[in-house]
Amino acid sequence: MSPIVRASGLRKTYGSGETAVTALRDVDVAFDAGQLTAIMGPSGSGKSTLMHCIAGLDRADGGSVVVDGVELGSLDDRRLTELRRDRIGFVFQAFNLLPVLTAEENIVLPMTIAGRRPDAEWLEQLVATVGLTDRRHHRPSELSGGQQQRVAVARALASRPAVVFADEPTGNLDSRSSEEVLRLLRRAVDEFDQTVVMVTHDAHAASIADRLLVLQDGRIVHDGPAGTSEDVHARLQAATDQVG
Numbered sequence: 001m002s003p004i005v006r007a008s009g010l011r012k013t014y015g016s017g018e019t020a021v022t023a024l025r026d027v028d029v030a031f032d033a034g035q036l037t038a039i040m041g042p043s044g045s046g047k048s049t050l051m052h053c054i055a056g057l058d059r060a061d062g063g064s065v066v067v068d069g070v071e072l073g074s075l076d077d078r079r080l081t082e083l084r085r086d087r088i089g090f091v092f093q094a095f096n097l098l099p100v101l102t103a104e105e106n107i108v109l110p111m112t113i114a115g116r117r118p119d120a121e122w123l124e125q126l127v128a129t130v131g132l133t134d135r136r137h138h139r140p141s142e143l144s145g146g147q148q149q150r151v152a153v154a155r156a157l158a159s160r161p162a163v164v165f166a167d168e169p170t171g172n173l174d175s176r177s178s179e180e181v182l183r184l185l186r187r188a189v190d191e192f193d194q195t196v197v198m199v200t201h202d203a204h205a206a207s208i209a210d211r212l213l214v215l216q217d218g219r220i221v222h223d224g225p226a227g228t229s230e231d232v233h234a235r236l237q238a239a240t241d242q243v244g
């Protein structure tokens with residue numbers, strides 16, 4: 001079975017000359033379907049850059065990215081936007097919900113824009129799974145941070161994308177809401193066979209993953225099972241010590 005996402009020889013440098021910063025150095029990585037992967041690493045190690053390049057939010061300087069069988073480098077901006085809308089789900093630290101829309105309208109928005117209607121039964125299941133059945137007609141300002149992030153997770157899952165990218169999904173949440181969001185991402189993988197890739201600074205969040213990638217200075221320095229929070233912590237420490 002071929003992976004859902006594959007990056008080969010990915011390179012990215014910001015700026016030029018003396019002030020140039022190399023954020024990715026020949027990164028090769030593949031993500032199989034139905035797995036939850038956590039990406040960790042010290043600040044500035046290239047996590048966001050890697051996620052943005054493999055999610056089609058930014059273009060790498062070299063190498064290739066294939067998502068769901070499509071080589072991103074071959075797409076013009078319009079096609080890339082369509083691929084992101086149709087095949088990729090996003091969860092951001094800042095929720096990014098539209099304030100004038102209700103929870104349910106936010107959930108179906110990407111599909112509405114694409115001119116598609118979500119299957120009614122699937123929508124019911126999704127709203128129930130994220131625990132928002134009685135809040136579906138509320139606007140974001142009437143919801144807690146945890147509830148808003150659950151809306152964002154449902155929105156990411158609504159079109160049954162090939163892959164969901166979550167960038168620090170618990171970064172703005174208290175521990176109880178974080179736990180709820182993490183449990184949801186885990187359920188998306190276990191029950192809906194969703195593929196999820198999550199960037200996080202939180203060792204506990206990473207411990208719910210199947211796989212842990214650790215980045216250091218634009219390279220992957222660890223790739224293996226996530227294990228417990230303590231395991232994650234030790235991996236991160238080892239990667240940091242190794243270079244620092």
Ligand SMILES: Nc1ncnc2c1ncn2[C@@H]1O[C@H](COP(=O)(O)OP(=O)(O)OP(=O)(O)O)[C@@H](O)[C@H]1O
Pocket residue numbers: 014015021022023041042043044045046047048049050
């Ligand atoms: N737009 C940009 N212009 C210049 N340099 C950048 C830009 N974006 C990132 N960088 C640099 O590239 C490197 C990798 O940054 P990146 O944001 O990918 O790291 P990160 O691991 O996600 O960090 P953090 O955990 O702090 O979010 C850093 O040295 C950063 O300063």
